[in-house]
Amino acid sequence: MDILDIITSRRSIRKFEERKVSEDLLEKVLEAGRWAPSGLNNQPWRFAVIRDKKIREEMSGLTHYSRVVKAADILIAVFMDSASGYHRVKDAQSIGACMQNMLLEAHALGLGAVWLGEIIKSDVQIRQLLGLGAELELMAVMALGHPAESLGPTTRKAMKDLIVYRN
Amino acid sequence: MDILDIITSRRSIRKFEERKVSEDLLEKVLEAGRWAPSGLNNQPWRFAVIRDKKIREEMSGLTHYSRVVKAADILIAVFMDSASGYHRVKDAQSIGACMQNMLLEAHALGLGAVWLGEIIKSDVQIRQLLGLGAELELMAVMALGHPAESLGPTTRKAMKDLIVYRN
Numbered sequence: 001m002d003i004l005d006i007i008t009s010r011r012s013i014r015k016f017e018e019r020k021v022s023e024d025l026l027e028k029v030l031e032a033g034r035w036a037p038s039g040l041n042n043q044p045w046r047f048a049v050i051r052d053k054k055i056r057e058e059m060s061g062l063t064h065y066s067r068v069v070k071a072a073d074i075l076i077a078v079f080m081d082s083a084s085g086y087h088r089v090k091d092a093q094s095i096g097a098c099m100q101n102m103l104l105e106a107h108a109l110g111l112g113a114v115w116l117g118e119i120i121k122s123d124v125q126i127r128q129l130l131g132l133g134a135e136l137e138l139m140a141v142m143a144l145g146h147p148a149e150s151l152g153p154t155t156r157k158a159m160k161d162l163i164v165y166r167n
Numbered sequence: 168m169d170i171l172d173i174i175t176s177r178r179s180i181r182k183f184e185e186r187k188v189s190e191d192l193l194e195k196v197l198e199a200g201r202w203a204p205s206g207l208n209n210q211p212w213r214f215a216v217i218r219d220k221k222i223r224e225e226m227s228g229l230t231h232y233s234r235v236v237k238a239a240d241i242l243i244a245v246f247m248d249s250a251s252g253y254h255r256v257k258d259a260q261s262i263g264a265c266m267q268n269m270l271l272e273a274h275a276l277g278l279g280a281v282w283l284g285e286i287i288k289s290d291v292q293i294r295q296l297l298g299l300g301a302e303l304e305l306m307a308v309m310a311l312g313h314p315a316e317s318l319g320p321t322t323r324k325a326m327k328d329l330i331v332y333r334n
Binding site: 034035045105165 | 173331
């Protein structure tokens, strides 16, 4: 099974149907995140799963992308657990791998999702809202739902501009 | 197509056959990396592709994991281009997503690979060895080859220990 089609056809989805994402599909997305690789296998990711509309309303005031936060059926906020961390850059990388696993799985399941990064500026307020301690640091939020838009192909830099050395 | 099987069955492979990885398969792995998501779509990753045995020998002296570096058919060193960067933690996350795309694609193709992180301590020496400038920062190295070991299932933390909030 070649997953390159899943990887290259995935798009950031920002419009969602009102239809709920089933618990079964949500679990598969989280499960994909759980299986990410990490340095020393430290698994520094922690998940906050937010379906509640009121909480999403409050979170929507903490980001420029309030429309997406309100429209999504589910938000998965990914935190880094400082007690599990060992190297800031490597821990951030592994959380990126965790996010990508969830985005790919969501796409493979026919769901739509987008990786929200700007919202991490509101780390403190979001932790307060969710009642979480300072040992957790907000690293990214995934907005998830049934897609209400279908986007065509996008582009990336050409490979020749990415290869800096080859022998 | 559910890719959860690919995600959960992937293992870190550190023993490789002497057999070469074809250019065709290598291109697919790099292509998977090229399609990673990034903040503002800034695509900060740059790739150094190292097949040359002498260069790998020299690199093997710069890491605790010299055996893996020597045994792999190909090393893909992933650098962050500082001119493309905009936020250190988010850029590191996107490079983690890029690495994970390549690891998943390698596994899907029947190749073996491992993400090497410890080696980035030798950033300066590796850049010198490859003749690369200080605008590039070594973020990770992937060792790639045809697997000479078959590893059974591994484990991760239980989901209940990863969920810090749910409603």
